Amino acid sequence: MRFDTLVKNGTVVSDTGIGPLDIGIKDGKFAALLAPGTQAEAAKVIDAKGRHVFPGLIDAHIHFGFAEPITEYTSETIYAAQGGFTTVIGFFLNNEAYGDVYAREQAHAKPRVFVDYAFHFSTASEQHITELPSYVKDYGATSFKYFMNFKGEEGRYLGLDGTDDGYLFELLKAAAKVNAVVVLHTENIEIVSRIRREMQAAGKSTLYDWSQSKPAFTEAESCVRAMMFAEHFGATIYIPHLSTRMALDEVRKWRKRYNRVYVETCPHYLTHDENAKDGSIGKANPPFRTADDVEAMWEGLADGSIDVVASDHVPRKKATKDKPIWQASQGFPGTATILPVLLSEGYHKGRLSLERIAEVVTSRVADIFDLPQKGRIQVGLDADLAIVDLNQTREVIAAELGSFSDYSLYDGWKLKGWPRMTIVRGTTIMDEGKIVGPAGYGRYIARTPTPNRKV
Numbered sequence: 001m002r003f004d005t006l007v008k009n010g011t012v013v014s015d016t017g018i019g020p021l022d023i024g025i026k027d028g029k030f031a032a033l034l035a036p037g038t039q040a041e042a043a044k045v046i047d048a049k050g051r052h053v054f055p056g057l058i059d060a061h062i063h064f065g066f067a068e069p070i071t072e073y074t075s076e077t078i079y080a081a082q083g084g085f086t087t088v089i090g091f092f093l094n095n096e097a098y099g100d101v102y103a104r105e106q107a108h109a110k111p112r113v114f115v116d117y118a119f120h121f122s123t124a125s126e127q128h129i130t131e132l133p134s135y136v137k138d139y140g141a142t143s144f145k146y147f148m149n150f151k152g153e154e155g156r157y158l159g160l161d162g163t164d165d166g167y168l169f170e171l172l173k174a175a176a177k178v179n180a181v182v183v184l185h186t187e188n189i190e191i192v193s194r195i196r197r198e199m200q201a202a203g204k205s206t207l208y209d210w211s212q213s214k215p216a217f218t219e220a221e222s223c224v225r226a227m228m229f230a231e232h233f234g235a236t237i238y239i240p241h242l243s244t245r246m247a248l249d250e251v252r253k254w255r256k257r258y259n260r261v262y263v264e265t266c267p268h269y270l271t272h273d274e275n276a277k278d279g280s281i282g283k284a285n286p287p288f289r290t291a292d293d294v295e296a297m298w299e300g301l302a303d304g305s306i307d308v309v310a311s312d313h314v315p316r317k318k319a320t321k322d323k324p325i326w327q328a329s330q331g332f333p334g335t336a337t338i339l340p341v342l343l344s345e346g347y348h349k350g351r352l353s354l355e356r357i358a359e360v361v362t363s364r365v366a367d368i369f370d371l372p373q374k375g376r377i378q379v380g381l382d383a384d385l386a387i388v389d390l391n392q393t394r395e396v397i398a399a400e401l402g403s404f405s406d407y408s409l410y411d412g413w414k415l416k417g418w419p420r421m422t423i424v425r426g427t428t429i430m431d432e433g434k435i436v437g438p439a440g441y442g443r444y445i446a447r448t449p450t451p452n453r454k455v
């Protein structure tokens with residue numbers, strides 16, 4: 001067989017092992033996995049000597065802008081490719097029916113994206129529940145977000161009032177019927193709001209105070225409630241950005257009884273605690289937690305109780321952060337630095353194996369979010385690769401990365417282990433940090449619910 005591309009001399013990393021392997025690619029798919037040095041003809045040869053070859057990474061948690069320009073589909077998928085990501089799943093948050101939203105977003109996205117993409121739809125109205133089966137069938141959305149915290153006054157400023165636990169109950173029922181995943185922001189906002197008012201009245205105003213306004217139990221208690229409701233219908237839930245030991249322990253306990261529960265954490269809960277001196281830059285929801293919670297996230301990744309690491313990427317400008325803590329925007333950009341953080345702070349510090357790192361950003365994400373063509377280096381699957389230099393040490397400089405945002409939580413950090421090349425369906429999109437692939441190359445992935453997702 002003559003390949004379009006041959007990636008040779010690299011060390012292939014997967015969730016099941018590490019070893020030298022040459023990779024033949026044809027028509028955008030993996031066509032052969034060959035013993036190193038096997039004679040093979042190819043139009044293009046990529047020498048991966050000294051590099052580790054990961055399946056293309058998948059970021060399951062991206063926000064394409066909040067009232068920011070639509071060109072973010074360009075900038076944020078460039079940023080993703082710079083981080084070794086070949087697929088991203090973005091959230092829609094809307095109060096309209098999704099038919100119009102979907103058409104509008106696709107018109108913006110299609111000519112601009114550099115990597116493959118899918119969408120989670122956020123649910124915020126009764127209509128969203130009624131129409132949920134058609135979102136699966138017509139738009140290939142198989143995962144739906146619900147914010148347990150956008151209740152009452154917290155929801156009203158987003159035009160999302162009217163939802164409560166009863167709404168979540170109906171949503172889980174509808175999702176279970178079509179085997180979709182419900183992604184749940186778990187937070188008891190009724191309690192948090194009262195704590196916050198008290199703290200504001202007392203003049204509290206630091207990043208530490210932001211953390212203290214949301215005690216661990218307000219996350220853990222919501223997780224329990226969500227798992228209890230999900231069990232009732234046999235629904236599958238995914239808890240994004242889990243941040244506390246207390247919540248993780250509840251999930252561990254609960255899974256013995258009902259295990260259709262997946263857990264994600266984010267890089268910043270692995271690197272920052274409540275004593276971080278980042279000011280408003282470090283404001284995220286959930287907030288940074290205690291040093292012990294940070295330790296718990298590493299433990300959860302190592303023992304398998306945390307399934308996924310995703311960014312919760314928010315590409316706003318730094319100006320939205322230059323405000324007092326209670327008014328500053330939440331979240332920060334994160335996709336491009338996920339792998340360097342996991343390698344630098346996880347692998348190089350002996351906390352995580354390369355196999356586990358591969359699993360939490362590739363195969364596990366593909367299995368949970370119905371992406372059977374993605375996440376593994378196997379003959380017949382999409383030829384998505386991240387070619388990584390484990391030993392490159394590089395300082396994070398936001399200006400060198402392509403996001404619409406103009407800062408990074410990790411600015412000035414020297415991280416060890418960076419992707420040097422990103423290949424999407426056989427086409428090189430990123431080479432040495434530079435984008436070399438065409439805009440509009442990325443493809444929308446219409447998903448189908450997987451009958452029995454691995455738990």
Ligand SMILES: [Zn+2]
Nearest residue numbers: 061063312313
């Ligand atoms: Zn988010």
